[in-house]
Amino acid sequence: MASELYNVIDALSREKGIDPQVVVTAVEDAIVVATRKFYKTGENFRAVLDKESGQIRAYAVRQVVINEDELEDPATQVPLEEARELDPAAEVGGELLIEKKTDMLGRIAAQLAKQVIFQKVREAERDTVYNEYIGRVGEIVNATMKRNEGPDLIWDIGKAEARMPKKEQSRLESFAIGERVRVVITRVEKASKGPQVIVSRAAPELVSHLFQTEVPEIYDNTVVIRAIAREAGERTKIAVMSKDKDVDAVGACVGMKGMRVQSIIRELRGEKIDIIEYHEDAVTFAEKALQPAKVSRVTILESGDKHLEVIVDDTQLSLAIGKKGQNVRLAAKLLGWKIDIKSEEEKRQEVEQQMSALVNPSITPLDKVPDLGEAIIEKLSAAGINSVEALADMTPEQLEEVPGIGPKTVDKIFVAVNAYFSALDAAAEAAEAASAEGATTELSASDTTDNQAQADELGNREELTGSAGQAGDDAAVSGTPEASEESVKNLVDTEQSYEAAAVSGVENAPPADEAEVTTHGEQPGEDDLPAEEK
Numbered sequence: 001m002a003s004e005l006y007n008v009i010d011a012l013s014r015e016k017g018i019d020p021q022v023v024v025t026a027v028e029d030a031i032v033v034a035t036r037k038f039y040k041t042g043e044n045f046r047a048v049l050d051k052e053s054g055q056i057r058a059y060a061v062r063q064v065v066i067n068e069d070e071l072e073d074p075a076t077q078v079p080l081e082e083a084r085e086l087d088p089a090a091e092v093g094g095e096l097l098i099e100k101k102t103d104m105l106g107r108i109a110a111q112l113a114k115q116v117i118f119q120k121v122r123e124a125e126r127d128t129v130y131n132e133y134i135g136r137v138g139e140i141v142n143a144t145m146k147r148n149e150g151p152d153l154i155w156d157i158g159k160a161e162a163r164m165p166k167k168e169q170s171r172l173e174s175f176a177i178g179e180r181v182r183v184v185i186t187r188v189e190k191a192s193k194g195p196q197v198i199v200s201r202a203a204p205e206l207v208s209h210l211f212q213t214e215v216p217e218i219y220d221n222t223v224v225i226r227a228i229a230r231e232a233g234e235r236t237k238i239a240v241m242s243k244d245k246d247v248d249a250v251g252a253c254v255g256m257k258g259m260r261v262q263s264i265i266r267e268l269r270g271e272k273i274d275i276i277e278y279h280e281d282a283v284t285f286a287e288k289a290l291q292p293a294k295v296s297r298v299t300i301l302e303s304g305d306k307h308l309e310v311i312v313d314d315t316q317l318s319l320a321i322g323k324k325g326q327n328v329r330l331a332a333k334l335l336g337w338k339i340d341i342k343s344e345e346e347k348r349q350e351v352e353q354q355m356s357a358l359v360n361p362s363i364t365p366l367d368k369v370p371d372l373g374e375a376i377i378e379k380l381s382a383a384g385i386n387s388v389e390a391l392a393d394m395t396p397e398q399l400e401e402v403p404g405i406g407p408k409t410v411d412k413i414f415v416a417v418n419a420y421f422s423a424l425d426a427a428a429e430a431a432e433a434a435s436a437e438g439a440t441t442e443l444s445a446s447d448t449t450d451n452q453a454q455a456d457e458l459g460n461r462e463e464l465t466g467s468a469g470q471a472g473d474d475a476a477v478s479g480t481p482e483a484s485e486e487s488v489k490n491l492v493d494t495e496q497s498y499e500a501a502a503v504s505g506v507e508n509a510p511p512a513d514e515a516e517v518t519t520h521g522e523q524p525g526e527d528d529l530p531a532e533e534k
Contacts (some may be wrong), residue, residue, distance in 0.1 A: 007096065009023045009024060009218060010270030012121070016124070016125045016128075017125070018121070018124045018125055018128050022120070022121075022123070022124040023117075023121060025120070026117045026119075028047040028048065028056070029116055030116035031056050031170065032047045032058065033116050034112050035102060035342075038104075041060075041075060042073075042075040042076070042205075043061070043062075043076065044061040044062075045058055045059065045100070046058070058100045058102050059098060060100055061096070061097060062075075062083075062098065063095060064077075064078055064080055064091065064092055064095065064096055065077050065079060065092065065112050066080055067079050068251070075431050080167060086098065105522060107452045108163070125194075126194040127197050129159060129160045129194070129197070130195040132160070133197050134188045137186065137187060138185065139184070140184055140209040141157050141182070141199075142182060142183075143155035143157045143178055143181060143182070143199060144178060144179070145178060146177070149163075152166065153169065153175065157185075157199065159199065161199065162183070162185070162199040163198070164183065164198070168186065168202050169202060170201050170233040170269065172268070172269040172271060173201060173269050173526055181280070182210075182267075184199060184203040184205045184206050184209075185199070186198050186199065200324060204229070204230045206268075207228055207264070207273075207344065210264045211238070214255075214261075215253050215260055216254075217242075217252040217253075218252075221243070222243055222246065223240055223243070224240065224243065224249055226241055227239040227335075229330040229331075229333035229334040230330075231326060231329075232271070233269075235270065235272040235274065235327075235330060237272075237276060237331065238273065239278040239288065249277055249278075253275045254275060276291065282300065282308065283298040283300065284307075285307055285473065289311075289331035289335055290310065290320050290328065290341075293312060293319040293320035293327065294316050295310055295316075296312055296344065297310075301340070305338070306335075306337040306338060308337050308339050309340045309342065310341045310342070311344060312343060312344070313344055314343045314344055317341070321341060363389065364387055364388040365388070368420070369388055369416050369417060369420045370416075371416035372416050376413065379402060379405060380402065382403070383403070388417065388519070392421070396414075444518060
């Protein structure tokens with residue numbers, strides 16, 4: 001029958017969840033420490049607990065040697081002859097146990113033994129907790145809210161306490177003492193105070209577990225969760241695919257009237273969930289992952305580096321990017337690809353710039369900027385920045401990453417580059433003004449030439465009509481030669497067709513009646529008048 005002491009040890013072991021032999025070993029080690037403390041010798045001690053009687057005996061352990069010539073340390077060795085006096089069965093190389101009295105160890109030794117026992121039990125308990133939970137990382141467990149320690153939450157998960165740091169909490173959630181929720185064991189750490197079990201409510205595994213609980217098709221592996229991207233308290237994107245062509249993966253997860261997904265959303269305290277159909281094709285998958293935005297086209301830039309370029313309509317750009325970039329960030333996590341998202345207008349401008357660069361390549365050496373200085377140019381050249389255009393395109397943060405370039409140097413660089421481009425703009429404006437002035441002078445000369453041509457044209461017209469005189473002049477009409485077709489053709493060839501038409505009209509007019517002709521030549525005198533008018 002086990003002794004009362006052993007029964008106490010057995011009860012303690014069950015309470016702490018450790019092996020009873022661990023506690024027995026702790027008690028024996030405590031007696032060894034107390035015995036060594038009392039005797040103050042260099043002997044090796046060993047303690048043995050008798051399970052039946054509950055008595056603890058302490059022994060000094062000595063190694064048996066052949067004779068005294070082989071004896072090096074009398075405190076730990078004993079000659080064979082002397083050993084056989086105490087134990088006839090002693091052999092060379094064996095051990096001789098010499099019992100030591102423990103009834104006079106006293107209160108101090110007992111207190112020391114108590115401390116050793118507690119320390120050994122705590123160490124055993126820590127090892128038990130670590131071994132219990134190290135193999136359960138990623139598992140979902142039920143936890144009870146125990147207390148707050150600053151920003152961290154302490155949970156009771158059964159055999160141990162677990163800690164939930166601030167970054168593992170959802171911003172939408174708050175818990176009362178004693179509240180029970182499901183948490184994910186993310187890691188187990190060994191610390192000086194014992195193993196630390198870290199749990200989370202922000203891990204994607206929690207969403208996966210909730211879907212397995214609510215969606216039978218996922219539980220029986222008809223629908224498979226291929227990827228999850230989550231920002232706890234904000235939004236989760238989950239990609240699913242069906243192994244059965246007759247089962248709609250997205251519809252199974254949503255449920256009738258959204259009942260299944262709404263249940264998960266309530267568990268996550270209102271976190272938004274996007275359920276997306278998984279595709280092996282990265283282009284198609286990217287279009288699905290960026291929902292609710294409508295994608296115009298997707299281009300793979302680097303398949304090896306997994307780099308995509310997504311073009312969306314200008315009205316869809318903000319929706320595709322999402323609040324603070326959340327939508328495109330979650331889509332990139334879901335795909336495992338880097339995503340560059342641009343609007344149609346941005347892409348058009350980019351193509352125009354590339355075409356312009358191909359047609360008019362512009363590379364200006366850094367030494368063309370007089371205010372930079374040789375030292376700065378050397379540092380920039382060492383970093384691979386060899387042109388003014390490349391320098392102008394860099395941000396202050398990128399410049400500060402260059403070795404030897406600090407904030408003051410960055411300010412100096414920007415002042416120098418701005419001065420250089422301002423000088424270029426001024427020169428361009430001056431050239432444009434000079435060009436405009438030359439055009440004005442040329443225009444004036446052209447007007448003068450046109451005026452001279454008009455004057456010549458009028459002179460020709462007078463020459464053509466002067467011999468004909470005014471309409472009704474009898475002498476002029478009768479003295480004008482008849483126009484020929486050749487003269488009309490010549491007038492047309494000299495760009496004076498309108499005057500040729502006028503002359504042709506005059507020549508082809510019917511002869512005037514003499515009674516209607518009024519002459520404007522020399523006025524007749526009285527002597528020339530008829531007799532009846534005198």
